[in-house]
Amino acid sequence: MKPHAIVIGSGxxxxxxAVRLGARGYRVTVLEQLDAPGGRAYVxxxxxxxxDAGPTIITAPFLLEELWxxxxxxxxxxxxxxxxxxxxxxxxxxxxxxxxxxxxxxxxRQIGKxxxxxIDGYRGFLKASEAIYAVAFERLAHVPFDSFADMxxxxxxxxxxxxxxxxxxxxxxxxxxxxxxxxxxxxPLFVGGNPFTTTSIYGLIAFLERRWGVHFAMGGTGAxxxxxxxxxxxxxxxxxxGARVAQITVEEGRARGVxxxxxxxxxxxxxxxxxxxxxxxxxxxxxxxxRHWNARKLARAHYSMSLFVWYFGTSRQYPEVPHxxxxxxxxxxxxxxxxxxxxxxxxxxSLYLHRPTTTDASLAPAGCDAFYVLxxxxxxxxxxxxxxxxxxxxxxxxxxxxxxxxxxxxxSHVVSSRIMxxxxxxxxxxxxxxxxxxxxPALTQSAWFRPHNRSEDIEHLYLVGAGTHPGxxxxxxxxxxxxxxxxxxxxxxxxx
Numbered sequence: 001m002k003p004h005a006i007v008i009g010s011g012x013x014x015x016x017x018a019v020r021l022g023a024r025g026y027r028v029t030v031l032e033q034l035d036a037p038g039g040r041a042y043v044x045x046x047x048x049x050x051x052d053a054g055p056t057i058i059t060a061p062f063l064l065e066e067l068w069x070x071x072x073x074x075x076x077x078x079x080x081x082x083x084x085x086x087x088x089x090x091x092x093x094x095x096x097x098x099x100x101x102x103x104x105x106x107x108x109r110q111i112g113k114x115x116x117x118x119i120d121g122y123r124g125f126l127k128a129s130e131a132i133y134a135v136a137f138e139r140l141a142h143v144p145f146d147s148f149a150d151m152x153x154x155x156x157x158x159x160x161x162x163x164x165x166x167x168x169x170x171x172x173x174x175x176x177x178x179x180x181x182x183x184x185x186x187x188p189l190f191v192g193g194n195p196f197t198t199t200s201i202y203g204l205i206a207f208l209e210r211r212w213g214v215h216f217a218m219g220g221t222g223a224x225x226x227x228x229x230x231x232x233x234x235x236x237x238x239x240x241x242g243a244r245v246a247q248i249t250v251e252e253g254r255a256r257g258v259x260x261x262x263x264x265x266x267x268x269x270x271x272x273x274x275x276x277x278x279x280x281x282x283x284x285x286x287x288x289x290x291r292h293w294n295a296r297k298l299a300r301a302h303y304s305m306s307l308f309v310w311y312f313g314t315s316r317q318y319p320e321v322p323h324x325x326x327x328x329x330x331x332x333x334x335x336x337x338x339x340x341x342x343x344x345x346x347x348x349x350s351l352y353l354h355r356p357t358t359t360d361a362s363l364a365p366a367g368c369d370a371f372y373v374l375x376x377x378x379x380x381x382x383x384x385x386x387x388x389x390x391x392x393x394x395x396x397x398x399x400x401x402x403x404x405x406x407x408x409x410x411x412s413h414v415v416s417s418r419i420m421x422x423x424x425x426x427x428x429x430x431x432x433x434x435x436x437x438x439x440x441p442a443l444t445q446s447a448w449f450r451p452h453n454r455s456e457d458i459e460h461l462y463l464v465g466a467g468t469h470p471g472x473x474x475x476x477x478x479x480x481x482x483x484x485x486x487x488x489x490x491x492x493x494x495x496x
Contacts, residue, residue, distance in 0.1 A: 002495070004029070007021070051363075164199075305437075462487065
């Protein structure tokens with residue numbers, strides 16, 4: 001009999017963990033509370049449209065290729081990852097545009113239109129980004145930080161890379177034009193961080209994109225999720241849906257399995273939680289079983305913003321709109337302060353608009369377009385936003401803005417619509433305070449300071465996903481599963 005591993009949750013981190021454990025000889029059961037896999041990468045299908053609920057950008061395809069290789073298969077035989085150009089179009093409030101790409105000449109010409117004196121600074125930032133990537137991603141993203149000594153050994157590198165600075169501060173040391181400072185520092189927003197407070201370690205994303213490109217999975221991100229589930233089934237393992245975990249059972253300081261809300265108990269040799277880290281420690285474990293991440297510490301921690309997402313399909317197409325567009329409002333730093341520090345829902349907003357039918361027309365009926373538009377908003381902790389009342393008002397405000405900027409006469413062409421608010425992140429995805437990305441990626445909540453991949457208190461309990469090291473985003477959560485190769489015992493440990 002193979003040793004049994006339970007994985008709680010079927011997000012990218014949980015599915016990747018299941019594949020890796022299966023490849024190492026474990027019998028794996030993935031428990032997913034929803035009716036389909038994916039977690040934040042769930043797929044909504046309605047009215048002939050396919051909407052990816054969450055992640056839309058793939059920037060490190062080699063992490064997926066490795067999972068397929070572990071199963072003796074090739075990613076390209078099952079999935080097509082298509083490069084997207086431009087990576088993103090940034091549209092400033094007055095209509096000025098900057099297309100971000102890996103074309104050095106094009107980027108230099110665009111930067112020259114804003115500030116010719118910043119071209120050299122831009123190239124200097126790219127060199128700094130490459131240096132950060134070489135250390136923070138290649139050397140440390142898949143390394144566990146089990147002890148403070150591990151963190152201390154990293155301190156000289158962190159100082160050399162100026163990780164004590166914010167990513168906005170690092171970028172500002174290279175370029176002076178405010179719009180270029182935004183264009184080179186906004187990436188932490190993709191993983192729930194405020195660029196004015198997020199550690200400059202996240203400057204690695206700029207090089208990660210240039211090195212590997214920005215890709216979209218044909219069929220949508222859900223095609224990757226289904227591919228991972230197929231790998232798990234091919235290993236002879238299971239993914240169960242509608243199986244919500246009520247508690248991780250702990251005996252004599254060891255994780256021994258789980259109890260479902262149905263009352264069913266499932267025994268295992270190890271438990272891997274892909275649930276939100278604060279949910280894992282705050283709700284799934286007996287309070288007396290752990291001390292590091294107790295209720296007080298969880299309440300004091302800083303969490304990412306939440307999101308308001310409107311998914312919609314249109315009866316016409318908008319061919320002039322690229323795959324990824326960032327629409328900036330009249331305020332930037334002040335708006336982020338409202339979201340992250342004041343916790344208020346401002347009247348203005350900045351948006352990310354996703355038009356996947358730019359790349360894959362199959363995601364909408366013929367002659368139609370599929371979209372989602374995302375607005376960063378405060379999480380539910382400490383604010384009084386009544387989303388039951390505000391959701392439709394907020395959606396209408398966004399629709400009016402899109403009509404006035406990129407999508408003329410939008411409302412008369414919407415034929416499919418649904419929304420997701422911070423309440424959905426809290427109640428449907430079980431995210432603490434409705435924070436869309438878990439713990440915020442501040443320096444004091446990174447590496448050793450995050451909940452560890454190997455539980456500090458409970459033997460044979462492991463964490464993957466956005467809330468543990470290295471953090472949120474598809475590359476981050478896939479890398480969290482790579483950490484398990486180091487900290488989880490070989491299957492022979494249990495069967496020997």
